[in-house]
Amino acid sequence: xxxxxxxxATGSIGRVALRHVIDSPELELVGLKVHSPTKMGRDAxxxxxxxxxxxxxxxxxxxxxxxxxxxxxxxxxNGESPDQHxxxxxxxxxxxxxxxxxxxxxxPRAVDRVRAARLEAAAQAGGVTLMGTGxxxxxxxxxxxxxxxxxxxxxxxxxxQETYDCTPVASPGFIYDLCGFGVxxxxxxxxxxxxxxxxxxxxxETLGYLIDTLQLPVDRIEEEHRSVxxxxxxxxxxxxxxxxxxxxxxxxxxxxxDAEKVITVRMVxxxxxxEEGWNDGWQIRIEGAPRVHMDLQWLDPIGLPERSKAxxxxxxxxxxxAIPEVVKAAPGILVPPTFATFRGxxxxxxxxxxxxxxx
Numbered sequence: 234x235x236x237x238x239x240x241x242a243t244g245s246i247g248r249v250a251l252r253h254v255i256d257s258p259e260l261e262l263v264g265l266k267v268h269s270p271t272k273m274g275r276d277a278x279x280x281x282x283x284x285x286x287x288x289x290x291x292x293x294x295x296x297x298x299x300x301x302x303x304x305x306x307x308x309x310x311n312g313e314s315p316d317q318h319x320x321x322x323x324x325x326x327x328x329x330x331x332x333x334x335x336x337x338x339x340x341p342r343a344v345d346r347v348r349a350a351r352l353e354a355a356a357q358a359g360g361v362t363l364m365g366t367g368x369x370x371x372x373x374x375x376x377x378x379x380x381x382x383x384x385x386x387x388x389x390x391x392x393x394q395e396t397y398d399c400t401p402v403a404s405p406g407f408i409y410d411l412c413g414f415g416v417x418x419x420x421x422x423x424x425x426x427x428x429x430x431x432x433x434x435x436x437x438e439t440l441g442y443l444i445d446t447l448q449l450p451v452d453r454i455e456e457e458h459r460s461v462x463x464x465x466x467x468x469x470x471x472x473x474x475x476x477x478x479x480x481x482x483x484x485x486x487x488x489x490x491d492a493e494k495v496i497t498v499r500m501v502x503x504x505x506x507x508e509e510g511w512n513d514g515w516q517i518r519i520e521g522a523p524r525v526h527m528d529l530q531w532l533d534p535i536g537l538p539e540r541s542k543a544x545x546x547x548x549x550x551x552x553x554x555a556i557p558e559v560v561k562a563a564p565g566i567l568v569p570p571t572f573a574t575f576r577g578x579x580x581x582x583x584x585x586x587x588x589x590x591x592x
Contacts, residue, residue, distance in 0.1 A: 236560055239264035239297060239305045239330065243272060243280050243290070245404070246335065247308040249541050249549035252281045254306070260556070264300040265290045268309075282539075294321065298328045304556055307334035308549070311411065313427035315434035319348060322363065326355040331362045331559045333552050337434060338365030339375060340568055343441020343583040344434050353566055362559050364567040368548040369395050370439040373529075374498060375569070378517050379446055381525050382575035388447065388521040392497035397544070398513045400504045403470040412482070412502055414474050418460050421479045429458070432484055432500070440486050440498050441583030442568070448577040449495050451488040454586050459483050467505035480504050488586070521575075 238260050240251045254260045255278060265277045267290035278286045291297065297305075305325050312318060318336050325332050341349035356363050365371060374393040382388050399412060408414050413421055413428060433456070444451060461481030467474040474480045481503030488496035501511055512528065519525035531543035559567060580586075 235259060235261045236304060236556060237261050237263045237302045238556070239266065239300060239302045240277065241266040241297070241305050241307040242309045243267055244308065244310065245541065245545045246548045247306075248281050249539075249545050250306050250308060250553055251277060252283065252539065253549070253553045255281065255283045255286060262286055262288050263302050264288060264297055266294075266297050267292055294324065298324060302330050303560055304331045304333060306552055306556075307332050307336070308552065309336060311336055311431060311435075313431060315345070315431055316348065319351065322352060323355040326352070326359045326361055326363060329359045329361055331364075331562075333364050333366060333555050333559055335365070335367040335371070335548060335552060337370065337438060338363060338566070339371045339435075340438040340442040340445075341365070341566065343445070344437040344587050346584055349566065356565050360564050362562040362564060362567045364555055364559050364562075365438075366551045366555055368544070368551065369500070370435050372551045373515055373517070374439050375442050375446075377527075377529075378519075379443070379571055379574050381517060381519060381527065382447060382521075383573050384525065385519060385521045385523065385575050388449065388519055388575040388577070390449070390493070390495050390497075390518075390520040391443065391447065392494075392499065392516075392518045394497075394499040394501065394516040394518075396501045396503075396507075396511050396513055396516070398504070398507065398511075399502055400467070400469050405471045408469055408471040408474075408504070412504075414469075414480055414504060415472075415478050417478055418462060421460055421482075433486070436484070436486055436498050436500065437587050440488060440496060441587055443496050443498070444488055444580050444583040444586065446571060447496070447575055448580050449488070450490050450577060451495050451580050451586065452491070453489050455487045455489050457485050457487060461503060461508070463505060469504045474504055481508075 238254045254262050272290045276285045277288045278284050378393045460479045463480035465476045467480050483501050485499040487494045514530040517527040531547050533543045
């Protein structure tokens with residue numbers, strides 16, 4: 234059976250997903266949601282250098298809701314609030330469309346049970362499924378990190394680190410707006426409240442999933458973020474980062490037991506020279522029996538005409554791979570199952586630990 238797809242947004246990751254949909258004989262593109270005025274009315278194939286599809290870009294939500302589709306690949310920009318996308322997701326679900334999104338919602342019950350209940354109710358009303366995925370959050374910690382604990386007889390701690398060298402990124406919006414580079418340290422943190430809230434929500438879901446799945450003993454959550462200042466001018470593909478301004482940031486959240494960091498989720502974004510231990514890619518560390526250390530790199534594909542980068546393929550991959558699984562899943566919020574992973578003696582419910590009033 235052909236699965237009918239709506240592509241929501243055509244940024245760098247959305248274009249990878251859109252090409253996959255157009256190229257796949259088992260998928261049929263039936264709708265395209267765009268945001269840029271230059272893409273409205275354009276054929277989807279033209280946007281990604283494919284033959285004409287007959288599907289034209291629209292920025293009108295009501296037109297998208299009226300389409301007969303099985304799955305929406307929801308890949309917008311992250312946004313400035315964890316609630317920013319909830320209204321759109323609710324309407325899509327209630328219209329009877331399964332949704333796969335990259336802006337969180339991998340494990341929403343951990344950070345906001347009211348928000349999770351709203352989305353669950355919308356999915357049940359539409360008889361469809363919501364799944365949050367992507368590379369991070371969604372895959373590296375929740376699926377690969379947890380999977381690796383299956384070779385351990387004992388796990389004492391787990392850390393998952395993303396290290397992303399942003400120097401070759403050519404998007405000013407990514408470097409200066411999303412990352413926030415190029416401003417003073419004082420200005421960075423003074424204006425970081427929305428970014429901090431959004432990241433705290435989506436990576437709080439990751440941390441909550443690890444706590445509830447592995448059941449390692451923890452008693453509280455601690456944040457430990459810091460910025461990195463450029464000692465000299467840094468030139469990126471998107472433009473300069475002046476000396477004395479922020480050129481990198483370390484976002485990290487710890488699940489603690491007494492003075493010990495039991496679970497850590499860390500995201501390192503930087504431009505210029507890396508600090509010690511900043512190897513572009515992924516580092517998963519399990520302390521236990523045995524200790525497990527995995528370093529994983531993303532590498533650009535060879536022989537493809539597109540200019541998409543490895544990180545964009547790696548983020549779109551879990552989205553498009555999930556399409557048939559989401560279609561056959563029961564209505565509600567889908568959290569991928571695990572098999573034979575480590576499970577400790579018990580931990581408090583993650584929604585309690587991640588409640589700001591608890592810490």
